[in-house]
Amino acid sequence: xxxxxxxLLLLALSLSLCACGEAPVxxxxxxxxxxxxxxxxGKPDPSENTDLPxxxxxxxxxxxxxxxxxAPYPDLDSSEEAWTAWQTGVRTQKDQxxxxxxxxxAYLRASLTEFLSDAGTDNRVCAPLNIYMALAMLAEVTDxxxxxQILSLLGExxxxxxxxxxxxxxxxxxxxxxxxxSLLAASLWLSDRVGYVQETxxxxxxxxxxxxxxxxxxxxxxxxxxxxxxxxQTGDLLKDQTSGLSxxxxxxxxxxxxxxFKAAWNDKFSEAQTAPQAFHSAAGEQESDFxxxxxxxSYYWGDGFSAVSLSLENGGAMWFILPDEGVSPEELLGREExxxxxxxxxxxxxxxxxxxxxxxxxxxxxxSSDLDLVDGLKDLGVRNVFDSAVSDFTPLTTDVEDPIYVSxxxxxxxVMIDEEGCTGAAYTVFMMACGAAMPPEExxxxxxxxxxxxxxxxxxxLPLFTGIVNTVE
Numbered sequence: 363x364x365x366x367x368x369x370l371l372l373l374a375l376s377l378s379l380c381a382c383g384e385a386p387v388x389x390x391x392x393x394x395x396x397x398x399x400x401x402x403x404g405k406p407d408p409s410e411n412t413d414l415p416x417x418x419x420x421x422x423x424x425x426x427x428x429x430x431x432x433a434p435y436p437d438l439d440s441s442e443e444a445w446t447a448w449q450t451g452v453r454t455q456k457d458q459x460x461x462x463x464x465x466x467x468a469y470l471r472a473s474l475t476e477f478l479s480d481a482g483t484d485n486r487v488c489a490p491l492n493i494y495m496a497l498a499m500l501a502e503v504t505d506x507x508x509x510x511q512i513l514s515l516l517g518e519x520x521x522x523x524x525x526x527x528x529x530x531x532x533x534x535x536x537x538x539x540x541x542x543x544s545l546l547a548a549s550l551w552l553s554d555r556v557g558y559v560q561e562t563x564x565x566x567x568x569x570x571x572x573x574x575x576x577x578x579x580x581x582x583x584x585x586x587x588x589x590x591x592x593x594x595q596t597g598d599l600l601k602d603q604t605s606g607l608s609x610x611x612x613x614x615x616x617x618x619x620x621x622x623f624k625a626a627w628n629d630k631f632s633e634a635q636t637a638p639q640a641f642h643s644a645a646g647e648q649e650s651d652f653x654x655x656x657x658x659x660s661y662y663w664g665d666g667f668s669a670v671s672l673s674l675e676n677g678g679a680m681w682f683i684l685p686d687e688g689v690s691p692e693e694l695l696g697r698e699e700x701x702x703x704x705x706x707x708x709x710x711x712x713x714x715x716x717x718x719x720x721x722x723x724x725x726x727x728x729x730s731s732d733l734d735l736v737d738g739l740k741d742l743g744v745r746n747v748f749d750s751a752v753s754d755f756t757p758l759t760t761d762v763e764d765p766i767y768v769s770x771x772x773x774x775x776x777v778m779i780d781e782e783g784c785t786g787a788a789y790t791v792f793m794m795a796c797g798a799a800m801p802p803e804e805x806x807x808x809x810x811x812x813x814x815x816x817x818x819x820x821x822x823x824l825p826l827f828t829g830i831v832n833t834v835e
Contacts, residue, residue, distance in 0.1 A: 421577025421584045435541035462530035465517045467705050475695050476738045483644045485729050487775050487829030489621055489788040496619040496790035498528050503758040508746040515742050525569040541676045543624040547595040548572040551616035553579045557761035580611030595620040596787035603732050603774035617792045623826055626783035628673035631655050633781050642812040643833040650725040650834040661806050662715045665699040670720055670808050677821035680784050684814045691815045691830040707823030719805035725834050730776035762796050769795035777827050786827045
């Protein structure tokens with residue numbers, strides 16, 4: 363079992379408030395009642411909610427985000443039409459504007475260095491694009507220097523360009539066809555005592571696929587509704603982390619983003635080959651169950667590291683970046699060549715590579731953690747939103763007497779690999795308050811039996827999850 367200090371997918375913003383007014387109704391989603399079983403991760407019912415709570419209840423669902431429909435992955439005996447429909451759906455989701463991911467490198471480099479560093483002997487994981495989505499929503503509810511600081515970190519000149527990129531990224535990552543599950547979700551949690559700028563709420567609903575709720579801040583029912591929604595969107599993988607989330611009576615708005623990913627290996631590991639093996643951690647030698655496989659593939663190397671990738675079914679890959687003996691994962695984060703490799707979306711064109719037989723071994727793991735993003739975001743230049751003396755949330759509401767600021771910025775994540783494949787989930791919450799060929803002759807042993815980096819990418823090479831495995835137990 364690995365311990366993971368996470369730096370992934372959901373960023374929580376809670377805005378506290380001291381004075382309020384009446385609120386108009388904006389738009390989208392329904393977390394369900396407390397006693398209901400959560401739906402499959404990220405699969406909201408597209409039908410309109412016809413059973414909203416009574417007017418004096420703790421919360422009401424305003425609207426539900428509608429996701430694109432995809433043809434299901436066909437069975438082997440399915441018709442040609444079924445296969446064509448599925449392939450068309452996958453191509454449609456991948457067909458985003460040329461250059462939609464260009465310009466993200468500066469943000470990815472800065473955020474990975476900030477959130478993966480200083481792990482010590484602990485594990486750490488981060489979902490950089492989940493945090494990106496939450497920050498993008500935060501930019502929509504701020505103005506002035508508060509917004510400029512966020513846009514600068516995200517590498518965008520204005521919110522118009524940001525919305526275009528967010529929509530393309532969202533659709534490029536979306537996949538829900540029974541073969542691969544890759545889902546991004548967003549939600550708004552509004553106070554029923556505050557009036558909001560409707561235009562801003564409409565933008566978040568339209569361009570960020572954000573579901574909306576309105577309720578009594580500080581009530582147990584509203585808190586449970588938020589936790590239910592988070593658990594539903596992340597497949598119940600982060601229930602321990604969500605159990606501590608709550609919105610107090612002064613909260614103005616909570617913004618939440620999630621990511622859920624599940625894909626099988628293209629070539630699954632044989633359980634018969636899984637065997638105990640020593641992992642050489644900084645804390646000493648530890649025994650763990652290691653996955654083993656031999657395959658023909660590319661072996662990559664650079665200054666202080668080597669790397670291989672395992673393909674995931676129907677697109678995407680998981681990369682294992684192993685530091686050389688005597689080099690730590692954190693040291694690699696400070697080396698230009700290693701960071702260039704990690705961030706390259708064209709790793710397959712890396713000059714220093716050789717095709718050979720790879721004898722692969724790595725520990726089976728299940729890692730999870732929580733991260734407070736406040737200090738890290740301040741280090742990255744996003745400061746004003748946390749300071750009520752200079753924060754500017756006028757695009758959100760002018761219906762409060764006291765200034766609004768971000769009171770919480772939470773991130774939790776979990777990544778698992780086993781013989782079948784890779785599963786990951788994350789959330790970010792911001793709380794705003796007032797106040798088959800012949801084998802090559804050469805081969806290589808790639809055994810991740812000491813601290814290493816990992817990277818899970820989508821079909822286009824963008825990182826879904828990154829992490830450091832320092833210890834197993």
